[in-house]
Amino acid sequence: MILLDGVSKAYGSFTALRLIDLSIGKGEFIAVLGPSGCGKTTLLKLLAGFMKPTNGSITMDGEVVASRTTIVPPERRNIGMVFQSFALWPHMTVYDHIRFPLLYHPYSPCKEKWEMEERIKTVLEIVGLQEMAKRYPHELSGGQKQRVALARAIAPEPGLLLMDEPLSALDAELRMEMRKEIQHIHRHTKASIVYVTHDQNEALAMADRIVVMNNGKIEQTAAPEVIYTKPNTEFVATFVGKCNLVPGIWEGERFIPKHFPHEQWLDAGVSVEFKRKGLYPVRPESWILSEAQQGTPYGTVSFVQYQGKEIHYTVQVEDQEWTVYAPIHAASQFHVGDRVALSLQMPIKEKEAVYL
């Protein structure tokens, strides 16, 4: 159990983190998601112990490891870490990399030499590098380096595993493969994981809970499907779900879009912030495009991007541009300049939901 209580970090006049409250359960996989500069790396460095918070405290397993006045340095914490750049030591073999934390980590499970050999073997098996033990970093591919970095981090069985954008240095295909690898490791180690990323797909795919951060603050903390379908703030809606923020008027549970005054959209769990601002977050795939009928409001298709499994349209509606993802097998396809009517794929109503 890890607790962050009102943690802030300032560099001179710049505040990187403001009043972060967060609890991380045992074995929980937390993804910290946000754009660059949002403070997520600072948060990770605080958890690792590379720096002291300006305010607030961090507690790990009941022990205060960091506060304004005290700090337990990284080498005495029960943690492991995977770096974005892998941070492999060029003068050590794969075997040496795994042995290093077993020798020096304060929570290392191995006392005897044979225990260490056993553990190295197990870890090599987990990451699938049995054949590579004698290799040096420069003799490994990107994916293999990543596996060594993972192996080194999990070898001493730390209670908390920190990952700093571990997949961003890999190519797209390898990233997909390594996602599974990390999930596999998570299941195996039962360690809590804090996984920092700016890629919402990674966060949605792997995490038990996502912490969305912006400007040094937490915007929302929730399970992936909640973050995706019920964003709390404008930032979460646009950053994670790529939502269109449609302006209009809220009348109780009903929303009347400004550009389509005859439509009425139902509240599908829209947060108070949107209601207060007179906005309705619409994800690109929630739109239904159809040919515009005479006399009804319409938009004009300004860009079309064929994506294989779907088509991305940009539709100009008066002064606003909305993004629409239409399935490839939709009834009709449109071209630049076409006039289209937009309607909303209504969430299944309560009544109907019972049937399904």
Next chain:
Amino acid sequence: MYPEKSQSEGMTGKSASFSLSFSFSGLWKMIGFLLIILFFVLPVFRLIIISMTEEDAFTLSHYSDVFRDIETWITVKNTLFIVFGSTVVSLILGIAMAWIIAYVNIKRKKWMQLFIFLPFIIPSYITTIAWVQFFSSSGPAAAILNLVPGEWPAPNLYSMGGIIFVLGLSHYPLVYLMTVNVLKKIPPELAQAAQTSGGRKTLIFRKIIFPLALPGVASGGLLAFLSNLDNFGIPAFLGIPANIRVLSTYIYEQVIGFGPSAFAKAAVLSVLLGMIALTGTFLQWLLLKRSRVIETVKNDDKPRVHLPKAKRRCVEGIVWVFLLFTSFVPLLSMGATSLIKAYGLPFKPENLSLKNYQYLLFSDPKAISAVSNSLKLAVLTVSLSLILGTALAYIRYKQPNRWTKAIEMFVTVPYALPGTVFALCIIFAWMQPLPGWNPGVYGTIWIVMLAYFTRFLVLQVRGSYTALTQVDSTMEEAARISGATAVVKWRKILLPLLLPGIIGGALLVFLTALTELTVSSLLWSAGSETIGVVIFNYEQAGFTTYSTAFSCLIVLAILIGGLAFIVLEKFWLRKVMKQNDPA
């Protein structure tokens, strides 16, 4: 905005993440800071004070005396002429060589580079002796000119032109080094982009390459300028016999020839010379700061100018002839002189013997004692700087703040000052550090030791600092996350990775201290002569065969040491870094 991604992580991120790994109490910080001021800065103030006092009272009379003396202005004029002339020579050679090595598709560039850097490891006074032998009446130059019909006297090196020639050749590697780095860092896409925009070759050079390379070229030029200004050996060997004085030799003559009464005049001249040098250093620092923009881009070693085979061979030939002519030929003629029984005899089998070497090694105790003195000095200087310099570099790297920046500046001062000026500072500072207290280092080898340590420490700081910047900070972070304490972290991770950089710095300190002449020529006393001083004294006394023989021994020792280092480095890259290609 706080740099979030580690690629863009600059000094702020580093300092923040390590603020606790090297925190020592304020008191120790204070003591360390004061000691650095005491050793590195105070001597300079002593010099300024002495130039402005007469029997403990403030006066500017020394300045007015010096400025009224016609000799001062002749010396200043000579200095400017020689320094600018030799800097132009260095710039032309350096830029041409850098452009060829960086961009043209010639072969064996690594070997060429090795020869270009030779003047870095062979002290300039030895090069001077070699050139003198090359151009001497019985040397190879005269022999070649004799074959040409007509009267062609060998050029006289004991002249302004001679000094400019040797200085320019000795310092063009500085221009080369700075320029070649910048040229390689200019992304080839920039020129290609200009080409696709319709730019002609000359236009591209004028509008793209040259402006981008300018900070590097200018910075190299300034370095050459400073080295020409600072150099003592070349104008001393070539200028003093011809009565051509430059500021550095003029100060030397004041201190040596006229005793303590001339100290004030020497101090005034030193303040003048020091100010010119520090201004140059400051300008160079500014330029380097501005060229930072392309510093992060990686080197592109691929050739960009593809010459057809015949032309390529031709360029290669010219480069090799130049390199061999400027490095080996003079050394060979020096070697030839050292084997001659009596100076002036022609180079014929019956005139050859090893008796000069025999004299040096067995008869004259001065040579052996000089080698032992210089070795002691170099070893002590290296050991001290290795520890203190690396520690300072580490502190500077981990805590990039105003204090550490000031410390870096302070330790640079003794090196930035011309050697003669700094030697004078050391004399004034340690003759009587506090009124009425004489620690008795003046007149012993210890004052040379002190001077070497303070002057050369910055070389180690820079070497270690560069090594530190080349090891990613995550290497260290990963070790700490894995539970490594400070001792384990240094022993298992940092030292193995930093070693070649640190050793490189130490080797530079060692070589510089071993063959140093300028500072020791002012600080030596009977029994504490260094190698440089002994060679200088032989040369002054006209024992050319001894000075050439001794120089040959030193060059041989340096070359063997250099080769050993290269072999060891290759070994290290293979065995420790496990690299098959030590590129």
